[in-house]
Amino acid sequence: MLATRLAHSLATVLKALAAIFFLLLLVFSYDRLHGASSSQVLSNRLQLNGNLAAADFPPELNRFWINFADSLVKARPVCPEIRIDHAPPNDAETRFEPDNHNKQRVDFLKLSAEDRKAVKDSHAFMVKQALHQAPDLFYSRTTKGIVTTAGPRYMPILLVSLRMLRRSGSELPVEVFLGSWDEYNSTICEGIFPSLGASCRVLDGIYSKAPSIAKPERFQFKILAILFSSFEDVLFLDADAFPGNKPDDLFLTEPYSSYGLVTWPDIFGNTASPLYFQIASIAEPPVSLRLSSESGQLLLSKSKHAADLLLMTYYNYYGPDYYYPLLCQGSHGAGDKETFIHAAMALDRPFWDVRERPWVLGHWKNGQFCLVAMAQHHPGDDWKIQKGLNESSDPTTARPLFVHNHFHKLDPKTIIREDGPTRDVDGNYQRMWGPKKTVLDRFGHDVEQEVWEEILASGCEAGTDTCSKIKDYYNSMYPDGNSNEVI
Ligand SMILES: *[C@@H]1O[C@H](CO)[C@@H](O)[C@H](O)[C@H]1NC(C)=O
Numbered sequence: 100m101l102a103t104r105l106a107h108s109l110a111t112v113l114k115a116l117a118a119i120f121f122l123l124l125l126v127f128s129y130d131r132l133h134g135a136s137s138s139q140v141l142s143n144r145l146q147l148n149g150n151l152a153a154a155d156f157p158p159e160l161n162r163f164w165i166n167f168a169d170s171l172v173k174a175r176p177v178c179p180e181i182r183i184d185h186a187p188p189n190d191a192e193t194r195f196e197p198d199n200h201n202k203q204r205v206d207f208l209k210l211s212a213e214d215r216k217a218v219k220d221s222h223a224f225m226v227k228q229a230l231h232q233a234p235d236l237f238y239s240r241t242t243k244g245i246v247t248t249a250g251p252r253y254m255p256i257l258l259v260s261l262r263m264l265r266r267s268g269s270e271l272p273v274e275v276f277l278g279s280w281d282e283y284n285s286t287i288c289e290g291i292f293p294s295l296g297a298s299c300r301v302l303d304g305i306y307s308k309a310p311s312i313a314k315p316e317r318f319q320f321k322i323l324a325i326l327f328s329s330f331e332d333v334l335f336l337d338a339d340a341f342p343g344n345k346p347d348d349l350f351l352t353e354p355y356s357s358y359g360l361v362t363w364p365d366i367f368g369n370t371a372s373p374l375y376f377q378i379a380s381i382a383e384p385p386v387s388l389r390l391s392s393e394s395g396q397l398l399l400s401k402s403k404h405a406a407d408l409l410l411m412t413y414y415n416y417y418g419p420d421y422y423y424p425l426l427c428q429g430s431h432g433a434g435d436k437e438t439f440i441h442a443a444m445a446l447d448r449p450f451w452d453v454r455e456r457p458w459v460l461g462h463w464k465n466g467q468f469c470l471v472a473m474a475q476h477h478p479g480d481d482w483k484i485q486k487g488l489n490e491s492s493d494p495t496t497a498r499p500l501f502v503h504n505h506f507h508k509l510d511p512k513t514i515i516r517e518d519g520p521t522r523d524v525d526g527n528y529q530r531m532w533g534p535k536k537t538v539l540d541r542f543g544h545d546v547e548q549e550v551w552e553e554i555l556a557s558g559c560e561a562g563t564d565t566c567s568k569i570k571d572y573y574n575s576m577y578p579d580g581n582s583n584e585v586i
């Protein structure tokens with residue numbers, strides 16, 4: 100009895116030893132093949148830990164991308180590129196008129212019947228591929244986080260936005276996508292970002308693994324960052340956008356919890372071509388239905404919207420040559436903005452497009468309104484109001500939530516200028532976003548003063564030569580301001 104048991108244990112130990120030996124052999128021969136000893140590899144890896152991680156993507160995602168990129172390349176429309184050779188529509192044509200149900204859709208893009216069929220056939224092929232490959236999209240289940248993109252020029256602006264995000268109390272992790280290693284800055288990626296709960300991801304670490312895929316252009320980075328981010332639930336924020344209040348609950352509440360895709364409106368009407376709807380084989384919605392989209396912020400669930408995310412990627416991959424002109428004939432907002440809801444519509448997926456119009460932040464100068472930024476509203480408030488579910492304790496109008504500084508970037512190096520938004524017509528200091536009372540009433544606190552505290556801290560920490568100018572502006576505008584922040 101005892102002997103059998105001993106023999107049994109011995110066999111188990113031997114099996115384990117054999118397995119370990121086999122593993123060691125594998126590691127050793129791998130390193131031999133790659134011309135390095137395992138200790139060398141290990142020390143390189145330790146040294147470059149930060150770097151390597153930034154371009155490391157899970158093997159499942161790499162495999163998915165190589166397959167999907169192959170479909171993207173195959174789905175190129177077999178016809179010449181679409182170019183708009185027409186003057187942009189005028190203000191009356193792009194004005195949003197929700198009560199004018201007879202308003203005509205802008206319609207001047209022309210395609211021959213043959214080209215239309217070519218674009219439509221490729222679209223149908225891509226829809227099939229997207230539905231087929233969506234289950235293979237890899238991400239970390241049940242994770243939530245913020246995704247953004249930033250080239251070197253946008254870093255100082257992003258740092259201010261990240262400080263505002265943390266100031267809002269948000270605990271969401273942030274993934275910042277850089278185009279390539281050329282844009283990698285170890286001071287920022289390994290020093291400043293980790294202290295702000297952000298990490299660098301190098302897009303090229305996965306993107307270029309697919310053979311014959313074209314280099315991405317400016318507008319295409321956003322969708323790729325969302326696609327390659329590790330999160331299941333994504334809040335995309337442009338580098339120049341930040342929340343005025345903590346956004347973390349957006350993922351847990353309506354409308355996101357039911358729809359899984361939430362978009363915000365721009366101030367213009369939708370100018371997608373009627374041809375787009377023919378190509379996608381879907382009904383053409385009246386232009387009085389919704390505003391065009393503004394994509395400074397976006398919520399997307401990969402578990403609910405994987406297939407349309409892939410179609411969005413297709414619309415952006417062929418954006419400059421086909422889908423940007425098809426989805427936007429106007430000069431306002433050509434680019435990725437319209438690709439999100441239209442891909443969802445093409446696959447008949449639900450989405451919540453916030454109806455509350457953006458609040459334009461700015462001031463008057465010489466009888467003209469100077470637009471500085473745009474505030475976008477709380478989708479939960481918007482949802483309650485639209486559904487008629489608001490209770491007496493709720494606000495009767497949606498509260499602002501995000502600020503998108505698309506017009507005047509809050510770069511500490513350049514924001515204080517003689518002709519900038521910090522000066523009135525006589526050259527005196529002024530607030531950028533209009534009266535303090537309005538900002539206080541609508542956000543619940545003075546987000547403008549707070550953003551100046553962060554510009555000041557960020558600008559002076561970075562040792563910019565505008566530090567003293569920012570201090571001067573802040574101290575004269577906010578003499579009773581937070582004395583801890585201003586010396
Ligand atoms: C990296 O960022 C730091 C901090 O903003 C900056 O001082 C430095 O010049 C940057 N380095 C490069 C190589 O761009």
Ligand SMILES: *[C@@H]1O[C@H](CO)[C@@H](O)[C@H](O)[C@H]1NC(C)=O
Pocket residue numbers: 484489490491492493494495496
């Ligand atoms: C709900 O919102 C609507 C639209 O803003 C408003 O007219 C109504 O007074 C609100 N109801 C309550 C009970 O606050």
